[in-house]
Amino acid sequence: MATTAIPHEPVARTEHQELPFIRKYIFATDHKIIGIQFLIMSLLFLFVGGLLAMMIRWQLGFPETPMPGGTVLPETMAPGGILLPEFYNSLVTMHGTLMVFFAIMPLLVGVFGNYLIPLKIGAPDMAFPRLNMWSFWIAVPAGILMLAGFFVEGGHAAAGWTAYAPLSAKGEFSGVFAGQQLWLLSLAVLGLSSILGATNYITTIVNLRAPGMTWFRLPLSIWSLFITAILVLLAIPILSGAAIMLFFDQTIGTHFFDPTAGGQPLLWQHLFWYFGHPEVYILILPAMGMVSDIIANGSRKPLFGYHSMIYALIAIAFLGWIVWGHHMFQSGMNPTLGMGFMVTTMLIAVPSAIKVFNWMGTMWRGNIRFHVPMLHAVSFVAMFVIGGLSGIFMASTPVDIYIHDTYFIVAHIHYVLFGGSLFALFGAITFWYPKMFGRMMNVFWGRVHWFLTFVFFNLTFFPMHNLGVGGHMRRLYDPSEYEFLQPLAGTNRFITVSALLLFTVQIIFALNFVISLFKGKRAPENPWDDNGLEWTVPSPPPHGNFVTTPTVYRPPYEFSSPLVEEDHLPQDRDLGQKTDPASAPGTG
Amino acid sequence: MSWMLPPSASTFAGDIDFLYYLILVITGVAFVVVEVGLIWFIIKYRSRPGRKAYYTHGSVRAEFIWTAIPAVTVVAIGILSAPVWTHVKGRFSAPADALIYRVTAKQFEWNFTHPGLDGTLDTDDDFTIRNRLHVPVNRPVLVRLVSEDVIHSFFVPAFRVKQDVVPGLNTQVWFEATRTGEFELGCAELCGLGHYRMRAMVTVHDADDYERWLASRATTTALR
Amino acid sequence: MAHAAFMESPRDRELGAGVYNEKLGIWVFLGSEVMFFTALIGSYIILRFANPGAFAAPGEVLNIGLTAVNTFLLICSSVTMVKAFAAVHDGDQRQLKLYLVATVLMGAAFVGVQIYEYAHLLHDGFGPGGIREGSHLAERAAAGELSLGTPDPATAGIYGSTFFTMTGFHGFHVTMGVICMTYVTIKAFRGKYSATDHRGVEVIGLYWHFVDLVWIILFTIVYLI
Ligand code: HEM
């Protein structure tokens, strides 16, 4: 019997060869391969989404100046390199859509949900490997449908990623016909993929945990993915339903959102945000979980307040269902309801605060190693705080009157989603890269990329708060139309330059990612001295993951335990139960 | 790049601005505490050879404190916000003596129906102007918002008012200008291709000037 | 030995909820379905309250008799589904096949009747856009034979929109169920289910009962109220 301590290569690799290429890499059922497939797909979408953002920024920073390289775009988008307003609206819409649905969400849920869940709970694969394969291969056509929208007559969807009806419901209003329909269809298809994935994750986590892996021994990454999966499961069908209704309004003449025939535009907003607010938590909870793993590892300390971290996640997930109205304070919704939503929104800031302080508590009196994942994880905390605090401005209904639909919101979104989720993702990718590909990413370039990203991120997005405070509306093709926005033109140019640099330095990450695949240092089994079960198997782990089902003896964050010499104590190391107080379920 | 709100020109703008600055201070303090704390920890607890981290799983007391402080703070902000919200946007918040206007928004223009000399809407002397709104200073104004096509949003930054204009849903908003002058009005909700140029001007007259303007307006309309 | 790890199927280690993966999985999935229908039905309720005049009185436009028969058919199919499950539980292959076939047939019949109903309604002038102008139904409405109040019945599209979307999606679910059930039935004929292992039958059964339940709700709120 081989033990978990075998160096990689031998048996496992030969084993792999038995599967034909197409079963192994294309229609794969191995959760690790599917995770990597999602990784490739969503990084590509991240790139496309970023490219769209650059065009948006060019227009805002240098309106009326032809965009460098813009002449490659057809006349219907940017004649002479100058963006048309209708194309600008498509860009804004598609930037948001691609980033939310095809980049961040699949990166967090599709990639790390798939990759980490079985490995970290000690299972050989997902509960339904074939369903898992489907979940990826349904996401691919959804992505193709979404991209196809750029090439159809009338251009792509242009009603914002929130697709407010009736602008989105009738082609006459936006000039967009097939684009909007493809957009809706794509989201409905993607929804199916997400729901299948969530079903799989939940079943796997409930049923397939290794012996000893009790609920309160699960790493926070798994807890957060579990809760996220529940949110996906329950929120996505609302979007699917709404998208289908809107699709029917567009195609077969229903009138759900058409006020001239009894429909209600606000119904769309309620449905969208009833899905949408849980969705924004789908976009952050896994990041929080993985950051918790990385910060405990980097600090060489048990996670501070492990239990309250879990309860905070649960609280966020619950409260997340009753705050959706905060996106609609100025929509004409009953103002008394607005008051209720203000209260719940204020409350949801509390568990977020708990998490931030507990991360700081984890670092307190630690022995902090600044590996690249840790740099990103600490940046996550620093940036998420800003996003959370800006949320309080908007939660205050009177202040929201002024800042709603301004760049303040744009700043908020990006502090939580880029500063938050994407930094967490850079950290997570660097952290689990050795496990995925058997090689380390380059540390020097990792640090350079982190530093430049951190700097340019803040230079890009922090001033957006100030634009918002100056009253700068969002989704505005040409701010110079307004006199009161003239003084902000300099800020807009500054932001554009920073954004271009921010985009450019991502090349470092891309190169580091690709080159390390071939040239990176070979990864040992446990390069970060971590405790998780995934670090007890070879890098990359063989199909089936574990040679023998591991047994779990303790919570996931036993760093610097007095019981052992070294500063980490893997979850599966048997010390003899008597001597290990942390092994009792419920402690930690 | 400033954190200062632009000059305001309505009665309740002061209340909104006060809340904004209050939250700015509170979040500013929280921001400094957290970021300085993080930097301090990064420096102080950086890995050094031969050291082991302090082994602890948490502290109920500490966690209680940092749950309670944010909770109390946000609830306080909520309590302070509530009356302002009701004052500005509450169902029946518009003062009874408000002058009533109707704004009809459509892609991509604002049509302002003024109540005319008699100060009452839907009478014969009403008149409608495109992209220009004239109101008297120091007099509450209630704007009935109607959309002919998609959702727009009535936004006058200087008055700190913003209200979506939803087709099929008759929304309204009120304000009372405190300064005479010209103020820009914009559309704050993406409403299509020309959204960015859906701009209008609000002229605030002093009382006499407003009467004069109305009278001159009446003659020009009569001539036509 | 790595081979052992590879061979070990996830199924071999079921702890957790105390139910096997497929059963847990379908329950979880049904949670999602509940939310989907909640979105549709919730929208219907909101729109109906907002447009009381747009909805005809029960029986005026929709054929309650025909649908009642259809409802009965679907309920019967749930009963045969239960019977099929009981049969396989007892290892009775013959009854299993019999009842599965009965369920498939009744499910398919339900869809058939619904298609027939749709065809008739569309013919009469009742479509997803509401009552078609110049149609038979529009004439009846104009003659005051329908209890449609204001607004104008030709433009009050909400009735048709909600009706076709909700029943249509239910029908789609039944169709999916019939397809899956056919697959299970084929497997049953190949003798793939036994008294000890009949996951497929139980899982499709749970789905089937759910779809049935949704129909009872829809029948009540769309046809009877
Ligand atoms: C402390 C917690 C938070 C509070 C109090 C909060 C509050 C709010 C409020 C009130 C709005 C609506 C503003 C408006 O449109 O006027 C909003 C928008 C938004 N929030 Fe948050 N938020 C918080 C955390 C988050 C997190 C963690 C995320 C995502 C990861 C997030 C993502 C978003 C997004 C994407 C929008 C904008 C949606 C749009 O209109 O395009 N927020 N937030």
Ligand SMILES: [Cu+2]
């Ligand atoms: Cu929200």
Ligand SMILES: [Cu+2]
């Ligand atoms: Cu607009």
